[in-house]
Amino acid sequence: MWHQVLSVGIVQAVAQISPVTQSVRVAELDEPAPASQEPLRLVDRPMPEPTRDEVLIEVRACGVCRTDLQLVEGDLELHSHPIVPGHQIVGEVIAAGAASDWSIGSRVGVTWLAGACGRCAFCRSGRENLCHDARFTGWDRDGGFAEAVVADGRFVAPVPDGVGDVDVAPLLCGGVIGHRALRATGLTAGGRLGLYGFGASATIVLQLALHQGMDVHVATRSTSEQERARALGAQSVGTYDESPPQPLDAAITFAPVGSVVIDALRAVDRGGTVVVNAIHLDGIPAFDYGLLWHERSIKSVANVTRRDAAELLELAERIPLVTHHQQYPLDDANRALADLSSGQVRGAAVLVPGRDGIRENATRRR
């Protein structure tokens, strides 16, 4: 008994005074290159320590997003290097800074928004996604292609018990922004929604919209994708230039093609909104003002807020949202990116690091 108490005391004392001696394996990028050239380097770094508001998270799953691929291949300018990509992280808090409210063992999700100033007009009006000083996970600070990651605890979201690590990780980018886009349409139950393009994000939005009682029309060139949309519950399907059976109240475009925005605009009724859910667009072709007349509008969505993430995670459990994914060990991060680049991933690519023992020495640090 005494022996046991003494041992525990010593372990805690050692953990508090000695620097963490453990290492953490990460996949870092120093120099962008085509994914086929394996630009990510697997290295062991000293275990990072969370300060004040930060939390140290043991990564259970991290989705691989097209934005990660753009960063790795040099299509997105590096903000710092080496950098660890990955912004769809699900994991467990294994250490927390003194000012953090998170307790050890909490299951959390980390999204693209790593931080914002909290003082500007955007931040103060619930639009931290537009903050000029917003920081992004896996771009401005190290992300989740790692066994463990440090995040600002004020910007991580609780993950409900009812959803699995690997199931929820791919929702944390495309799913969250899809939810934001759906909210931006202003539609409610009974509304007629069009989805233009039918990839992973649109697949999630279809499930969200049906759950909210909307009628959904899916437009995509691919007949197999049209069939998949029907099987998931879309009321009607067609190609981009085919008119839906009835005019739409709103549409969301996912295809990174400007002409699709016009196709969607042509399909929406008076007063309807087209929300563009694409980071890049190859220019919107000139169109007749008659398409915009009668109070139709076009708007974009950019980044995400904490509210978006919290709401989506809650819906993921309640609906529940279904995702399809292909798992890769952390050491195969380059292969996951190469597969994504060559279109060989079925569903979403998810890195699953997993290593025993990270948690054993973890303790609340001050």
Ligand SMILES: [Zn+2]
């Ligand atoms: Zn701000």
Ligand SMILES: [Zn+2]
């Ligand atoms: Zn992303």
